[in-house]
Amino acid sequence: PAGTTGPPSSPLTPLPTPQGLVTLVTGGASGLGRATTERLVEQGARVVLLDLPASPGAQLAKELGERCAFAPADVTSAEEVTAALALAQKEFGRLDLAVNCAGVGIAVKTYNSKKDKVHELEDFQRVVNVS
Numbered sequence: 001p002a003g004t005t006g007p008p009s010s011p012l013t014p015l016p017t018p019q020g021l022v023t024l025v026t027g028g029a030s031g032l033g034r035a036t037t038e039r040l041v042e043q044g045a046r047v048v049l050l051d052l053p054a055s056p057g058a059q060l061a062k063e064l065g066e067r068c069a070f071a072p073a074d075v076t077s078a079e080e081v082t083a084a085l086a087l088a089q090k091e092f093g094r095l096d097l098a099v100n101c102a103g104v105g106i107a108v109k110t111y112n113s114k115k116d117k118v119h120e121l122e123d124f125q126r127v128v129n130v131s
Contacts, residue, residue, distance in 0.1 A: 017044065018044065020044060020045070021045045022045070022047075022092040022093070022095050022097070023046070023047050023048070023096065023098070023099060024050055024071075024084060024088055024095055024099070025037045025040070025049055025050065025101060026101055027050075027102030028049035028050055029051035029057035030055065030056070032101045033049075033101030036101055037049050037060065037064070037068065041064045045067070046092045047067065047068045048095075049061050049070050050084045050102075052074060057071075058072070069088075069091045071084035075130055076129045076130055102131070103130060104126060104127055104131060105127060
């Protein structure tokens, strides 16, 4: 309406701040996962950054300081994810929230009519397992 200032009111309840929460972010070393990790730490959360061992996760955790711990792991390995959960318990005493940002994709047609070929089932299964 004319004469009002500020954003329109919202019927949604505001989300609580993540300050003090212990979080685990999969895929936390790059892309959306990195942005999520950085934002959570900035807002006072403690973060277990889970990403592949060859990722820049260790360096990022070091840069973010004592509120961030790196858990080198592949999300498709139950053993490695269990180790990441144990790290959350060891470093921060609990886990309150998990944010899944790990993901992969393939850029192929399900069926390529020019080649009369379907894409490989193993590629599709990998997308499902990681994402």
